Amino acid sequence: MRRLPPVLIEDGCSRELLSLIRTILAACKEISFRVGQGALSGVLGSTLDENIQGETQKKLDVLSNQLLKDILLESGYVKAIASEEEDFTVAGNPDAEYIVAFDPLDGSSNTDINSLVGTIFSIMRAPKGSDAADPAIFMQPGHQQVAAGYVLYGPCTTLALTIGKGTRIFTLDKTHGSFMLTQEFAKIPEDTKEFAINASNQRHWQPAMQNYISDLLAGETGPRGKNFNMRWIAAMVGDVHRVLCRGGLFTYPADTKDPNKPFKLRLLYEANPMAMLVEQAGGMAHTGDERILDIDPQEIHQRVSVILGSKNEVETCLGYHK
Numbered sequence: 001m002r003r004l005p006p007v008l009i010e011d012g013c014s015r016e017l018l019s020l021i022r023t024i025l026a027a028c029k030e031i032s033f034r035v036g037q038g039a040l041s042g043v044l045g046s047t048l049d050e051n052i053q054g055e056t057q058k059k060l061d062v063l064s065n066q067l068l069k070d071i072l073l074e075s076g077y078v079k080a081i082a083s084e085e086e087d088f089t090v091a092g093n094p095d096a097e098y099i100v101a102f103d104p105l106d107g108s109s110n111t112d113i114n115s116l117v118g119t120i121f122s123i124m125r126a127p128k129g130s131d132a133a134d135p136a137i138f139m140q141p142g143h144q145q146v147a148a149g150y151v152l153y154g155p156c157t158t159l160a161l162t163i164g165k166g167t168r169i170f171t172l173d174k175t176h177g178s179f180m181l182t183q184e185f186a187k188i189p190e191d192t193k194e195f196a197i198n199a200s201n202q203r204h205w206q207p208a209m210q211n212y213i214s215d216l217l218a219g220e221t222g223p224r225g226k227n228f229n230m231r232w233i234a235a236m237v238g239d240v241h242r243v244l245c246r247g248g249l250f251t252y253p254a255d256t257k258d259p260n261k262p263f264k265l266r267l268l269y270e271a272n273p274m275a276m277l278v279e280q281a282g283g284m285a286h287t288g289d290e291r292i293l294d295i296d297p298q299e300i301h302q303r304v305s306v307i308l309g310s311k312n313e314v315e316t317c318l319g320y321h322k
């Protein structure tokens with residue numbers, strides 16, 4: 001079984017990018033350990049604080065963010081970082097080549113129930129001559145990402161990673177702390193009978209999504225002529241991992257529940273990296289209006305609607321949006 005560094009070098013990964021990825025993974029190994037300690041870690045439960053997006057921060061959100069931020073900034077490999085748990089971008093080494101956006105702990109409401117959580121990251125090049133303190137360096141469409149990945153802290157700790165040459169899956173060998181290649185190339189089946197959506201929002205969806213989901217639920221007796229199963233982990237990282245493993249459609253569509261917040265998932269550190277991983281595994285990732293990776297971001301915590309997964313099923317869903 002092969003370790004991560006030689007695999008990435010074979011894929012043409014530069015030494016500097018490899019060092020940056022290994023730096024992120026060093027923090028993720030520490031997060032994996034803390035998450036795995038559960039109640040023994042002393043960091044379950046919520047803080048008294050909210051992030052800039054008005055969401056209560058879990059103690060593990062804050063700890064994971066601090067671990068990633070410290071190790072990345074100390075490494076000298078990043079010019080700037082953007083995080084779900086930071087109000088603004090943070091400047092790093094002005095001479096570094098890369099910038100990193102991350103969701104330190106995705107699905108953090110799952111920490112208290114011993115369910116799936118993960119870290120999602122997106123790596124881009126800093127534009128030449130850019131100022132490390134200028135948030136505009138993150139305003140690049142997702143197709144410019146040079147690498148994207150997530151680390152899923154589940155019964156085992158799994159890394160899905162792409163540097164634009166397919167999506168590979170690694171498993172953390174906790175006996176010696178190395179990520180080992182356990183799936184050469186993830187390939188999302190084009191067809192599926194499984195979908196994931198938070199159905200409690202159903203009455204707030206737009207008509208296109210209402211119609212699409214009601215046709216899935218009608219199963220054999222409806223226009224689709226086949227039965228569909230439904231799953232919802234409440235952590236995008238867990239739902240996308242299932243899609244990478246066995247296909248499916250995952251969506252968090254626009255809704256009218258809160259007129260100030262029509263979308264849930266964040267573009268820079270949730271939708272973009274997941275879209276790259278999914279496309280590199282042969283799937284599709286769309287908002288309903290456009291390809292996620294083609295969106296020009298306007299601000300670091302921007303939210304978007306997400307429809308991703310098995311190609312033919314995403315296309316069918318998009319057919320309802322025309």
Ligand SMILES: O=P(O)(O)OC[C@H]1O[C@](O)(COP(=O)(O)O)[C@@H](O)[C@@H]1O
Nearest residue numbers: 103105106107108198234235236237
């Ligand atoms: O609360 P809901 O509607 O089930 O939303 C779940 C979604 O929210 C998220 O948990 C948001 O991520 P964070 O935990 O990083 O805020 C997604 O991972 C997930 O798909």
Ligand SMILES: [Mg+2]
Nearest residue numbers: 103106107270
């Ligand atoms: Mg998240």
Ligand SMILES: [Mg+2]
Nearest residue numbers: 084103105106
């Ligand atoms: Mg998070």
